[in-house]
Every structure is written in structure tokens, then in C-alpha cells.
Amino acid sequence: MTSEQPLPQEPTLTIAQVVERTGLSHDTLRYYEKAGLIQRVGRTTGNQRRYEAADLAWLEFLIRLRETGMSIADMQRFAELRARGDATVPDRLAMLREHRADLADRIRALRRNAASLDDKIDHYVRLLDQPGSDELS
Amino acid sequence: MTSEQPLPQEPTLTIAQVVERTGLSHDTLRYYEKAGLIQRVGRTTGNQRRYEAADLAWLEFLIRLRETGMSIADMQRFAELRARGDATVPDRLAMLREHRADLADRIRALRRNAASLDDKIDHYVRLLDQPGSDELS
DNA sequence: GCTTGACCTGGAGCGCACTCCAGGTTCTAC
DNA sequence: GTAGAACCTGGAGTGCGCTCCAGGTCAAGC
Numbered sequence: 356m357t358s359e360q361p362l363p364q365e366p367t368l369t370i371a372q373v374v375e376r377t378g379l380s381h382d383t384l385r386y387y388e389k390a391g392l393i394q395r396v397g398r399t400t401g402n403q404r405r406y407e408a409a410d411l412a413w414l415e416f417l418i419r420l421r422e423t424g425m426s427i428a429d430m431q432r433f434a435e436l437r438a439r440g441d442a443t444v445p446d447r448l449a450m451l452r453e454h455r456a457d458l459a460d461r462i463r464a465l466r467r468n469a470a471s472l473d474d475k476i477d478h479y480v481r482l483l484d485q486p487g488s489d490e491l492s
Numbered sequence: 493m494t495s496e497q498p499l500p501q502e503p504t505l506t507i508a509q510v511v512e513r514t515g516l517s518h519d520t521l522r523y524y525e526k527a528g529l530i531q532r533v534g535r536t537t538g539n540q541r542r543y544e545a546a547d548l549a550w551l552e553f554l555i556r557l558r559e560t561g562m563s564i565a566d567m568q569r570f571a572e573l574r575a576r577g578d579a580t581v582p583d584r585l586a587m588l589r590e591h592r593a594d595l596a597d598r599i600r601a602l603r604r605n606a607a608s609l610d611d612k613i614d615h616y617v618r619l620l621d622q623p624g625s626d627e628l629s
Numbered sequence: 630g631c632t633t634g635a636c637c638t639g640g641a642g643c644g645c646a647c648t649c650c651a652g653g654t655t656c657t658a659c
Numbered sequence: 660g661t662a663g664a665a666c667c668t669g670g671a672g673t674g675c676g677c678t679c680c681a682g683g684t685c686a687a688g689c
Contacts, residue, residue: 369665369666370665371665371666381666382647382648382649383648385667385668386646386647399655399656401655401656401666402654402666402667403655403656403665403666403667404667416612419605419608419609422601422602422605423602423605423606423609426645426646428645444619444620448616448617448620451609451612451616454609455606455610455613458606458609459606462599462606465560465595465598465599465602468556468560468595469560469592469599472556472560472591475553475588476589479585480585482578483581483585506635507636517678519678520676520678523676523677536686538636538685538686539636539637539684540636540637541636564675564677565675
């Protein structure tokens, strides 16, 4: 048999590796941690951060919340609920559903606005096709 | 025949009326004007602003640019081109097309993110349906 | 004519989400 | 063991897009 090997510790990531994988900056990672968006990350004996896979997954979820327009304050609320455990799943679900509905509204509004940009673009194209007419807008 | 009437001056709007119609605040309207986003608005002899229909239409266009994520700096560039007249139509068209393409990208990204929020929501729903399993995220 | 509310200006202040800095500690490679 | 890169902290600074303020002027109704 093979000799007993040390438990293959789940590999951890340095902050530089997390920067590379998430696109967040060092400062933003520290800011998110200070703000309570991520629970205290593991440390080496020398006090340097070592991120685990679960931290990375959570960060990626936070990034999605941010990219869909959630404020830091709301992310803090969400993170706090998460930290309180399973009992808060209904609250988290409610928050997420509300955020999802807001997002749907915003996407609809963007599409409407996109359509009117298209109209404006068409207007300019026509101006270029038949020049000479006084421009109105 | 009817007696000669004074030219029915195109009715103008006070700033309060524009606030009401656009949803922009007094301060934002003045800020936009100072920033050159709208060309100097007409004034009464007493120096109070009187907006014309064309001003309102332009403001509504600016609002669409803003709502689709254009920065004030880019709106300034656009407004400046507009102020320079017909010769800049090609530049304006190019700006608008680029902005439109960015917008399409952002809408696509939002839809992708929305889909992954939906996954997360489903995950929570399943957690609630079959409680007891240790929660992972 | 007077009151009251709407409007004017320049400039300071604010909230958000980072970003930068100084000064020190730790890690890695030689 | 040492050099240099990576990392640590608290706190100050930044850019954006407004928002507020003080101290005045103007306009409309009585």
C-alpha cells in the first residue's frame, strides 16, 4: 500500500490568484471583506489571506449581484442573512426574487430605450441619404 | 375676418413644468445646462428660464442616453457635435451606433446574469422543498 | 404695494464604490 | 541569510452625478 499521505488539503488561493480569476482588484477584495460581504477569509500563520473554492464561488455570485445592479448595502444584507444560516433561506429567496424582478424591469426599459436609439440612428441615416434638408435634431 | 392676432408664440415652459414633465430635478436641469448638455435655454427679461418644445425633446433624448448608461462626458461630446451643425451628423451617427452596440452587449450580459440568478433562485426553492440537507451556498 | 412662492447664481457637499498611499511584515528563491 | 516581490493595515483620496445651501431677484395674486 501507499504510505499514509497527508490529507490533500483543498488547495487555497492567494489574493493575487483571486484577483486574476475574478477580475476584482486587491483593494476591492479587501474592501468587500471589510464591508462584510465575504466572511473572514482564512489566513496563513503570517496573516496572509488564503481563499478556498467556496470563497471564490461566493465572490462570483457577488459579482453577478453587482453586475445586475445590486448595491453594496443590499449585498451586505444578503451576506448577513447567509451568515445566519439555513433559517434565512426564505428571506434570501425573497430578496433574490425581488432583485430578479427589478432586473427584468430594467432589462425591459433598456430594450425600449434601445428601440428609440434605433429610431434616432435611422433618422440620422436618412439625413445622410438625402442631405440638404434642415436638420431638426 | 378675424383681427390680426399676435403670432401665437410657441408656448414655453417654466423650469417647474420641465421638472414635472421630465422627472429631472431643478438642480439637474441647471447642472446639465452648465455642463453644456443643453444649449443655453431662452430667458425672460427677468432672467428666468423658458424651455421650448425642442428643448424638451432634446432633454428626453438625453434622458434616454443616460438611462442606457452613457456618461455625462460622452453626452457632452454628443451635444457639442450637435451644436456644430449638420456637418457632424456622421460623427453623431458613429457615436450612437457604438453606444447602441455597447448597450446590446450589456443587455446580453444582463440576460446571462439573470439566468444564473434564476438558477440560484431554483436552488433555494429546492432547499425549501426538501429541508434538512446541509446548505452549501 | 406687498406678500409669498418660484426662480436665480456660484460654490460647497454628498453617497457610492472603489482606489491609492505610507509604512510595515511575510514569503520565496537564491 | 538576504533580496525583492507579495502581502498586510488604517485611513485618506477620487470620480461620478448629482444635491444642497446661502443669499439674493422676480412674478402673480390680493
